[in-house]
Amino acid sequence: MTATARMAMLDLRTIAPYHYQSLFAFGASVLVFGGKPVWLLPGLVLIFSAQIAPFPFRVADKAGLETLYGVLPVRRRSVVYGHYLWAVAVFLATATAGTALALLLAWAESVPFGGRTLLTMLALSWATYSVNIAIQFPVLIRFGYTSGSVLGTTLPLAVIIGTLYKTHLTVASMQDWIALVAVVGLVVFAASAALAVTADRRRMRHRANWRTA
Amino acid sequence: MSSDLAFALRGVGAVVGRNFALRDVSFELPTGYVMGLVGANGAGKTTIIRCLLGLREIDTGEIELLGHRVPAPADLRQDVGVVLDHAFLVGDWRLTEVERALRPFYPRWDGARYRQLLDEFGLDLRAKVKDLSRGMSMKLMIAVALSHQARLLLFDEPTSGLDPVARDELAGIIGDFLLDEGHSVLYSTHITADLDRIGDYVTLVHNGRIVRTGTKDEILDAYRVVRGGPDDLSGLVGVELIGARRTSSGTEALVRTEEADLLGGDVLVEAPTLEAIAVHIGARAPRPEPRPLSTGRIA
Numbered sequence: 332m333t334a335t336a337r338m339a340m341l342d343l344r345t346i347a348p349y350h351y352q353s354l355f356a357f358g359a360s361v362l363v364f365g366g367k368p369v370w371l372l373p374g375l376v377l378i379f380s381a382q383i384a385p386f387p388f389r390v391a392d393k394a395g396l397e398t399l400y401g402v403l404p405v406r407r408r409s410v411v412y413g414h415y416l417w418a419v420a421v422f423l424a425t426a427t428a429g430t431a432l433a434l435l436l437a438w439a440e441s442v443p444f445g446g447r448t449l450l451t452m453l454a455l456s457w458a459t460y461s462v463n464i465a466i467q468f469p470v471l472i473r474f475g476y477t478s479g480s481v482l483g484t485t486l487p488l489a490v491i492i493g494t495l496y497k498t499h500l501t502v503a504s505m506q507d508w509i510a511l512v513a514v515v516g517l518v519v520f521a522a523s524a525a526l527a528v529t530a531d532r533r534r535m536r537h538r539a540n541w542r543t544a
Numbered sequence: 545m546s547s548d549l550a551f552a553l554r555g556v557g558a559v560v561g562r563n564f565a566l567r568d569v570s571f572e573l574p575t576g577y578v579m580g581l582v583g584a585n586g587a588g589k590t591t592i593i594r595c596l597l598g599l600r601e602i603d604t605g606e607i608e609l610l611g612h613r614v615p616a617p618a619d620l621r622q623d624v625g626v627v628l629d630h631a632f633l634v635g636d637w638r639l640t641e642v643e644r645a646l647r648p649f650y651p652r653w654d655g656a657r658y659r660q661l662l663d664e665f666g667l668d669l670r671a672k673v674k675d676l677s678r679g680m681s682m683k684l685m686i687a688v689a690l691s692h693q694a695r696l697l698l699f700d701e702p703t704s705g706l707d708p709v710a711r712d713e714l715a716g717i718i719g720d721f722l723l724d725e726g727h728s729v730l731y732s733t734h735i736t737a738d739l740d741r742i743g744d745y746v747t748l749v750h751n752g753r754i755v756r757t758g759t760k761d762e763i764l765d766a767y768r769v770v771r772g773g774p775d776d777l778s779g780l781v782g783v784e785l786i787g788a789r790r791t792s793s794g795t796e797a798l799v800r801t802e803e804a805d806l807l808g809g810d811v812l813v814e815a816p817t818l819e820a821i822a823v824h825i826g827a828r829a830p831r832p833e834p835r836p837l838s839t840g841r842i843a
Contacts, residue, residue: 334618337648344645348636390634398632401599403649404621535599 334405338413339420342387345396353383361432368437369444369452372429376456377491380425381463384418385471385483392476411472411531415524418464426453451505454512461516462494463487465523473530550575550696550728551596555605560591564752569605571747571757576725578718580739580760581732582818583749584826589732592749593700596730597624610696622650625689625697629706631681635674639667639684643691650692658691679710686717697721699731703738715741734826736818746818750825760818768804769820771796772811782806787824798824 364374437444552572
């Protein structure tokens with residue numbers, strides 16, 4: 332296992348004691364969007380995944396895990412990339428479970444849910460999620476969860492809602508741009524990871540002692 | 545780089561914020577010994593440890609850690625265990641989960657040793673980190689460090705807040721750790737009594753500077769505590785009174801041993817304890833404003 336993968340696993344372990352809360356959030360999201368199977372996946376990603384992915388930052392802030400990251404035999408770069416790999420894993424897990432649930436609900440409710448619509452929803456979910464994480468993670472890495480969470484959560488939502496409002500995107504119009512939407516998400520995600528490494532370096536320079544880590 | 549040294553700092557300087565800097569910090573610890581890093585709160589002990597681990601960039605000088613120049617390869621941290629007075633772990637982890645979380649990072653992790661140490665320390669595997677007392681948290685971190693077979697233990701103020709029994713236990717644990725000649729310990733503290741039992745070397749830190757470093761006996765031999773009447777210790781030439789405490793009944797201060805001979809016969813001269821040395825050095829002039837360090841950044 333690479334150092335980045337080990338760090339992603341550590342993020343999973345970090346939130347593992349709180350799995351009941353995570354399952355509750357997942358169930359609540361399903362209840363909210365279950366009536367519209369087509370929108371279940373983007374809804375789950377926007378509400379559930381976007382809350383779970385930064386959850387390790389919240390626990391880390393409370394527990395002083397920055398000190399742990401500092402003494403583990405891994406490079407800082409791997410710590411940062413580990414958070415991003417964790418975010419990808421959260422998306423993949425949500426997408427897998429969400430897709431299966433959406434198809435099941437669509438079948439049960441006799442809602443038409445074709446392959447192209449599914450692909451569009453997957454691409455839309457990935458794009459909104461990647462923009463969300465791309466803005467949120469560098470802020471959390473630079474300022475920590477306590478100081479950065481308000482900006483980190485509101486800014487991406489404003490960007491996503493503003494973009495959807497300005498471009499008047501609909502499911503039908505997006506079907507022609509599936510690949511582009513997915514690639515844009517990937518590029519934004521990768522650029523954010525690179526930016527986060529710089530943000531982390533700046534934060535490390537400004538850390539004064541163990542406890543403010 | 546010398547393989548006989550657990551670590552060495554040579555001319556290290558680092559500006560920390562606006563009001564503090566390490567300046568020309570130089571000291572070293574031979575492998576197989578315990579060094580006490582002694583200084584008041586804010587003297588720079590934690591900053592030195594952070595520099596040693598490569599967690600803080602230095603502006604001047606160089607640092608050697610276990611034969612490697614810092615910043616060293618990240619893998620080298622497998623050989624270093626860090627123990628603070630609290631556990632920097634998720635509070636809701638049980639001690640079994642601590643092992644599950646950390647084991648992937650350490651190829652030499654010994655799970656049987658971890659469980660054996662927890663058992664020896666009286667720690668329940670099912671206990672949660674947040675429910676451990678300070679002393680138990682510290683023991684947990686020692687168990688973690690010994691389970692990944694660290695060669696160098698760095699303790700940062702481990703005994704602040706511990707009762708005497710727990711401090712005595714810690715001394716015993718460190719003694720056992722040092723049975724292996726390849727093991728070394730750096731022990732930062734302002735409670736000097738701990739070092740009377742386990743310290744081989746002592747480094748005195750004050751305002752980001754090293755005041756003196758050497759074996760414990762050398763440090764004790766280097767100073768004398770002097771006491772005199774209100775006029776006995778005033779107007780002396782060639783004698784620096786370190787951390788002089790003046791009361792209406794007299795004055796007490798620390799002087800360098802070679803300067804003690806210059807004092808008059810009315811002055812009482814005594815061998816100091818480590819605590820007396822630390823107290824008087826800590827009472828010296830207030831922290832100076834740092835100036836920018838001129839030489840190039842190397843770490």
